[in-house]
Amino acid sequence: MEKRLITLNVNGIDYELYINPKTLLVEAIRDYIGLTGTKRGCDTVSCGACTVMIDGMSVKSCAVLAVQAEGYKITTVEGLEKDGKLAPVQEAFLDEGAYQCGFCTAGMLMSAQALLNENPNPTEWEIREGIEGNICRCTGYNSIVRAIQAVAKGKYMEVKS
C-alpha cells in the first residue's frame, strides 16, 4: 500500500509522518515519534496498556489507525506533566504505590485522567468502571482506585501553565 504523509498532533507538537495507511496509532507513537511510554501489550484491544487520550477521552491506540487520528489532539503519558511537574494523577499513583512492574501504568494513568476529565468526582464504582479496560496483573487495583480517589478529593493541585 502506498505510503501517506500525515500530521499527528501529540502532546501539543505536530509531527509529520510518512507512513503506511495501515500503521496503528500505537506504532506511530512508539516507533515513528519515539514516545515509548505508551506500551504495546496484547494488540487485541484487551489489555489497555496502549491507552492514550484523543481530545481528552481515553482510546486504545492499538484499535485506531494513525491516519484516523489526524486532526485530533493526542495525549500520551509523556504529555501529562506540565513544566517538569508531574500531573496530579501521577503524583497520586506515586504516593499510593499504584504500580509495581509498571507495564500497565501509562495506560492506567491515561484512563484515570480521561475519567477525571469527564467526571471530576467519581464514586468508587465509577472509578472501577472507568479503568475496567485496563488490566493490571500486579497491584490488585485497590491502590490505583485510592490514587484516583485522592485526586478527586482535591489532594493534589494541578500546575497551571
Ligand code: FES
Ligand atoms: S495493546 Fe492495545 S489494548 Fe492491549
Ligand code: FES
Ligand atoms: S503494575 Fe504490573 S501490570 Fe500493572
